[in-house]
Amino acid sequence: MKIGSQAHHSSAISASNESTIVVRGRDLTQELIGKISFTDHFWLLLAGAMPTAAQRRILDATLVAIAEHGLVPSVQVSRMTLAAAPEALQGAVAAGILGCGSVVLGSSEAAGHFYAAIAAQIAAGAAPTQAAQSVILDYRAGRRPIPGYGHPLHKGLDPRAGRLFAVAAEVGLAGTHVDIAQLVERLLPDLIGKPLALNVSGAIPAVLLDAGYPLGALKGVPILARTAGLIAHLLEEQVRPIGFVLSHVGAAAIDYDGDAPPDFEPTRE
């Protein structure tokens, strides 16, 4: 492969020399450290420009909304991994991120693409209701779930979803995507035969896209947020370990139903 002949092998995120570190065109030491928040920095890293105060409020609100939700599978994976390898915090965080999996992390991204498809039809001249119906029916025809609606625990409106919409309205950034998210919620009972309330994975991309956050980076928000929650659980695991308890009750809940030599009795945990 002739690397040298390719048009462009470059990156626009960071460069440095002995005295200066540049991040997205700014001098890290002079312009950023101590002057901006980590949330500003995350936006700057992703988008290449500083967020407005309203954009920062939205990104903060979404990161806070999904950082932590108790002993979900990824947290258990992470705490069990730390129990098994106490010296390797980064291994436990990595396993926890893998344990978030596409089912959780992907739902915000999937909902973002779903809303963006509807928004594209509206931008091309379709009436909002027709655009939404068209995309919903397209998903149904392809047997794809409608992302962003329904939650196993929060049967009514996910409390976080309503709050995120209120914050978006408060800072003046609720727009097309929030409208679409609510329109879909109203259309679903007729189109799929049952009501499904908007959940936090639907509200997050709606408010982020209205705030100008890049569609391709939607999955980054739950990954970064969950990493914060994982680190808190791993700190607690060091002082109040439950990792081995989790694996013992797990093993005890599952029977062996394969063959066995005569007279073999498995030990129950």
Next chain:
Amino acid sequence: MKIGSQAHHSSAISASNESTIVVRGRDLTQELIGKISFTDHFWLLLAGAMPTAAQRRILDATLVAIAEHGLVPSVQVSRMTLAAAPEALQGAVAAGILGCGSVVLGSSEAAGHFYAAIAAQIAAGAAPTQAAQSVILDYRAGRRPIPGYGHPLHKGLDPRAGRLFAVAAEVGLAGTHVDIAQLVERLLPDLIGKPLALNVSGAIPAVLLDAGYPLGALKGVPILARTAGLIAHLLEEQVRPIGFVLSHVGAAAIDYDGDAPPDFEPTRE
């Protein structure tokens, strides 16, 4: 193992029911979303209490200082992994966190424990210089490197280190650990025979410990910060891929020097 007979299997981070999610004693929807920053939330998750404005400034400054430093090995690992599995962003983030490794992520934690050991001797009555000399000589006797000093690129003072100390002074949180970090820098030329400037991995634990951030969670700061940088690189990788370029130039830089069948000529990349 009799799980039921053990004293305590609990967690104090989060609980929920159908209408409410509680995080560290707060109602997530009513008290946190839209009202606090992600940095506040990270501190709350870890420490169980809200930070002061000064504490938040310090945590923001350290997260901003180490989120991004160009095409370091972990970033290359992450971008090559995404190139190989474009659908699995979380796999690429997980690989990148593993690629940060203990060499990078561990240095802040190691420096924190080094300063804490000196602070403990001072708290027990030793003079600062004697305490620092004693711990440095103890590390040298055990052939352990002095963590937090020297940098392959930034030969003089790491520009981020001085800036973090200035922020700590500005918000009134520079204290014992910052003093110790600077004292060690002055003592090193005599004790180890060459000057070694304080680097960012030394400055971070010094200002965090003075701010009351928990010692056991120091590694969490570079992990969370680097995750933000990784996500930015993975977003760029999707639109301007360099992952396969990295692997091609890597393969081209390494010769095969094992045996081979007669007349075999390896293909050069």
Next chain:
Amino acid sequence: MKIGSQAHHSSAISASNESTIVVRGRDLTQELIGKISFTDHFWLLLAGAMPTAAQRRILDATLVAIAEHGLVPSVQVSRMTLAAAPEALQGAVAAGILGCGSVVLGSSEAAGHFYAAIAAQIAAGAAPTQAAQSVILDYRAGRRPIPGYGHPLHKGLDPRAGRLFAVAAEVGLAGTHVDIAQLVERLLPDLIGKPLALNVSGAIPAVLLDAGYPLGALKGVPILARTAGLIAHLLEEQVRPIGFVLSHVGAAAIDYDGDAPPDFEPTRE
């Protein structure tokens, strides 16, 4: 969630008590250790029954065929990760497995499903050529690549593919799927306008499926095989490190083309 009320929470792979470990119905100590090969054991673990000698030959041949192919991206990811965290071999292996990615690991599985779709039409009565044409055109219509054909380095027949077919013939296990794989190779020039030689990712599922290996476990063969190669590279990395060389030449190959403060000159690696 009422776990107890669900129909079936069990596993049929292994159970143990103080004196006996049972794996797939066998006493591990009495019946397996020292009596069967690791390849037999892998087949037993997956399929629940011992392989025949011919089945074992096929599985061995496929594992040997894809364990190692030089400094591919996953190997570089793994060696860079070990360089960054020398104490965590399992972290480096995990990163390497993530770095194999779906592009490599998924191709055998994808080709297996492709052949199985053609085999299903033949089993339902279609003539082989019509079945193959139908599935190929279906993939083309869905803009899905035909998996198992073409290779960036081995332009003619991938030497491993022909050898795997010869082994299958030798042990008497070449059957429907091998026939289909070769039929597709003959049909491709007319159907897609250019010849594409069968590669190792096509040959592996063809011979494994003819040998009775489970379709759902196809991805397990390259994962296990590559793990062996990764471990060899990580052993070499400990005595002849190249991990940091890889990251330095990688960084040197990529320019920074973002904004910068006036007079800033980035350090070239």
Next chain:
Amino acid sequence: MKIGSQAHHSSAISASNESTIVVRGRDLTQELIGKISFTDHFWLLLAGAMPTAAQRRILDATLVAIAEHGLVPSVQVSRMTLAAAPEALQGAVAAGILGCGSVVLGSSEAAGHFYAAIAAQIAAGAAPTQAAQSVILDYRAGRRPIPGYGHPLHKGLDPRAGRLFAVAAEVGLAGTHVDIAQLVERLLPDLIGKPLALNVSGAIPAVLLDAGYPLGALKGVPILARTAGLIAHLLEEQVRPIGFVLSHVGAAAIDYDGDAPPDFEPTRE
């Protein structure tokens, strides 16, 4: 960094051109595929030379001995991760390898280094008993556990350990390290005040080192073996899922004992 000026950047494992893939000096297609077992290939990859039949028997026996031991934490981690991200088998394997952790994977390696230290003293002229006592007391003085002895479930002799020694005797490869392992078992009651039976993590390095397997690659044996077991569990997870059951019983076993708003009642799983 001047890469070019460094002495040696090379690898001796594999090279290829358009028609030939060389692994450890052999033509992969002509000399290896279909002619050697995967276990032979793993030894060849690691050691650079083909194993004898006796060496292969030992490596097979150790890989078979530790591939699978039921729903251990790493298996639960892996199955929970697959449940959360069903499309990413390699993510689930990677998480499972991280979940093996140093506690499990490291014990064979630690025992290998322990036996090697005793063997080195014997090679230097010490009597075996004195050498063993000296190293044991050295570990005790450094508060390091004696690796390779004791098992939470198999209180008497781990059945796998005795079997591995029998295989080593049968193939004529039981030597110094097996003798040392048994000597240590006899000395432990007097030296540490209680009997501790040799476990499989002690027997594995003893028989492997006597067989000439490289000390630096000991951890590779349990990693490769466990990968086979993980793949079997992940195949079962696809057809008989228990991943979410594990996480539900885990969450149900842990109480929330943090603060909460007035009248908040957490939902019990």
